[in-house]
Amino acid sequence: MNHTERLPRNRTYLMCPPQHFTVEYAINPWMDTTVAVDTTLALTQWEQLRTTLTDLGHVVHVLDPEPGLPDMVYSANGAFSVDGTVYGARFLYPQRAAEAIAHRAFYLAAEHRFVEPEHVNEGEGDFAYLPAAHGGIVLAGYGFRTSPAAHAEAQEALGRPVVSLKLVDPAFYHLDTALAALDDRHVTYYPGAFSPASQRVLAQLFPDAVLADRADAEAFGLNLVSDGRHVILNTEAIAMGEKVRAAGYLPVHVELSELKRGGGSVKCAVAELRL
Numbered sequence: 001m002n003h004t005e006r007l008p009r010n011r012t013y014l015m016c017p018p019q020h021f022t023v024e025y026a027i028n029p030w031m032d033t034t035v036a037v038d039t040t041l042a043l044t045q046w047e048q049l050r051t052t053l054t055d056l057g058h059v060v061h062v063l064d065p066e067p068g069l070p071d072m073v074y075s076a077n078g079a080f081s082v083d084g085t086v087y088g089a090r091f092l093y094p095q096r097a098a099e100a101i102a103h104r105a106f107y108l109a110a111e112h113r114f115v116e117p118e119h120v121n122e123g124e125g126d127f128a129y130l131p132a133a134h135g136g137i138v139l140a141g142y143g144f145r146t147s148p149a150a151h152a153e154a155q156e157a158l159g160r161p162v163v164s165l166k167l168v169d170p171a172f173y174h175l176d177t178a179l180a181a182l183d184d185r186h187v188t189y190y191p192g193a194f195s196p197a198s199q200r201v202l203a204q205l206f207p208d209a210v211l212a213d214r215a216d217a218e219a220f221g222l223n224l225v226s227d228g229r230h231v232i233l234n235t236e237a238i239a240m241g242e243k244v245r246a247a248g249y250l251p252v253h254v255e256l257s258e259l260k261r262g263g264g265s266v267k268c269a270v271a272e273l274r275l
């Protein structure tokens with residue numbers, strides 16, 4: 001990767017406080033229903049993440065949390081927006097289905113162009129957008145949650161090429177646990193989370209990617225949010241922080257241990273609005 005100066009761009013995000021966060025069902029290998037969640041600690045950590053983003057100059061909208069939707073804190077799953085169009089989510093598991101309704105209401109209230117999905121897809125959990133790579137492409141994961149049919153649907157809704165990538169490791173069940181955009185054209189990913197063919201596709205599209213290893217992915221180091229310069233990652237992902245620093249970015253670590261109990265970290269808790 002060419003080490004020119006990494007410039008930040010102001011972003012708009014959507015977050016939802018973990019007021020009702022618990023682990024009462026297990027829909028990914030990280031969730032253990034026998035270990036109690038410290039909701040107060042989760043809220044404190046979430047607040048620090050939000051302040052970190054606003055202190056960097058970004059706008060953070062807040063979605064009202066709803067009782068009975070313990071995973072709502074993972075706001076990245078609620079939709080995927082590109083160039084002012086919002087492609088809505090449709091959750092695989094019934095426990096999370098109602099979250100899509102709350103997200104849709106948020107976008108409709110602000111009168112954004114909203115496309116209702118027919119196919120299962122978990123928003124930014126499985127979709128990433130690189131505005132300056134190959135003229136603007138969407139990367140999309142499938143294998144655990146989002147269906148390949150939703151990739152085609154997203155391409156029609158958004159008018160951008162969608163590249164389908166197959167996830168093969170249940171520990172990394174959403175694309176955003178295995179790959180992240182570092183800026184408008186560069187990505188970082190853990191190759192082992194993808195099928196051999198999808199690894200070849202990634203290597204062809206992003207020959208200069210920052211490659212992460214399994215330990216980075218297990219520390220949720222790829223579940224990061226970047227503004228093009230500052231890369232927000234959790235405190236466990238120290239090695240990943242050093243990798244992005246070596247590539248010219250500035251790692252900013254936040255403590256997010258409670259959210260890991262639900263199988264998520266920084267990126268899962270932050271949806272980027274491209275409106």
Ligand code: ARG
Pocket residue numbers: 027028031071074076077096124125174176177262263264265267268269
């Ligand atoms: N417990 C949630 C689930 O399994 C975690 C979602 C994590 N979000 C993400 N964007 N990876 O659905």
